[in-house]
Amino acid sequence: EKVEITKEQQALMKIITDAYNRHQIPQDVAKKLLQDQYSAEENFLLLTEMATSQVQVLVEFTKNIPGFLSLDREDQIALLKGSAVEAMFLRSAQVFSRKMPSGHTEVLEERIRKSGISEEFITPMFNFYKSIGELHMVQEEQALLTTVTILTPDRPYVKDQQAVERLQETMLDVLRKLCVLQHPQEPQYFARLLGRLTELRTLSHYHTEMLVSWRMNDHKFTPLLCEIWDV
Numbered sequence: 001e002k003v004e005i006t007k008e009q010q011a012l013m014k015i016i017t018d019a020y021n022r023h024q025i026p027q028d029v030a031k032k033l034l035q036d037q038y039s040a041e042e043n044f045l046l047l048t049e050m051a052t053s054q055v056q057v058l059v060e061f062t063k064n065i066p067g068f069l070s071l072d073r074e075d076q077i078a079l080l081k082g083s084a085v086e087a088m089f090l091r092s093a094q095v096f097s098r099k100m101p102s103g104h105t106e107v108l109e110e111r112i113r114k115s116g117i118s119e120e121f122i123t124p125m126f127n128f129y130k131s132i133g134e135l136h137m138v139q140e141e142q143a144l145l146t147t148v149t150i151l152t153p154d155r156p157y158v159k160d161q162q163a164v165e166r167l168q169e170t171m172l173d174v175l176r177k178l179c180v181l182q183h184p185q186e187p188q189y190f191a192r193l194l195g196r197l198t199e200l201r202t203l204s205h206y207h208t209e210m211l212v213s214w215r216m217n218d219h220k221f222t223p224l225l226c227e228i229w230d231v
């Protein structure tokens with residue numbers, strides 16, 4: 001049957017996409033990528049600064065998701081803590097696949113590869129970046145996919161899962177229609193997008209191990225990262 005995005009869904013998509021595009025890492029942080037040294041120590045510090053800035057960007061973005069601030073306050077925190085790593089993997093994947101000014105991408109890749117992350121995590125991480133790049137998502141799809149990830153009902157400590165599920169379903173419906181309209185030749189495109197969310201969960205488990213090994217090598221994180229990642 002003919003797929004049609006309603007007026008309300010159009011408005012919802014605009015709010016989320018504008019919020020997604022409005023919040024970016026401050027240029028001075030992104031610019032630092034090109035300066036400074038390349039030691040594992042220096043790379044770790046730079047990436048820590050970027051992760052901290054990215055969490056602040058994420059919190060601001062989340063506040064713009066219609067309905068999010070009406071959720072139980074503790075559930076809002078549980079959703080943010082539970083989705084931060086996945087949202088940041090998505091964001092960094094999207095930055096790798098298009099946004100960065102040329103030259104930044106290689107530098108960023110270099111710094112991630114040389115920041116004390118073991119090879120067993122680097123490989124799946126860059127495979128993920130490649131698989132996201134191959135999807136050629138439009139910005140509305142990127143913003144909605146991040147929103148769907150944040151609104152995952154079964155995160156630890158979420159009390160009112162139904163309320164989160166209702167919000168997520170609203171977003172999934174818009175994303176499904178958008179995929180059909182944006183990729184008419186690829187009826188499976190929406191399913192492929194959701195398959196990436198499963199890959200994100202695996203990366204999130206790897207990330208927990210990355211944090212443990214950084215801790216064991218006495219790497220310090222910022223207070224905000226300690227709070228959101230319980231390290």
Ligand SMILES: CC(C)c1onc(-c2c(Cl)cccc2Cl)c1COc1ccc2c(ccn2Cc2cccc(C(=O)O)c2)c1
Pocket residue numbers: 023024025030044047048049050051054085088089091092093095108112115221225
């Ligand atoms: C604490 C730190 C060492 C860390 O722990 N895990 C990860 C970590 C890693 Cl190593 C990979 C993926 C996710 C996380 Cl949390 C990181 C580094 O985190 C980031 C965070 C953001 C990243 C990157 C890489 C790119 N971006 C996004 C980006 C860069 C430049 C501009 C913009 C923008 O929005 O304008 C966004 C790394």
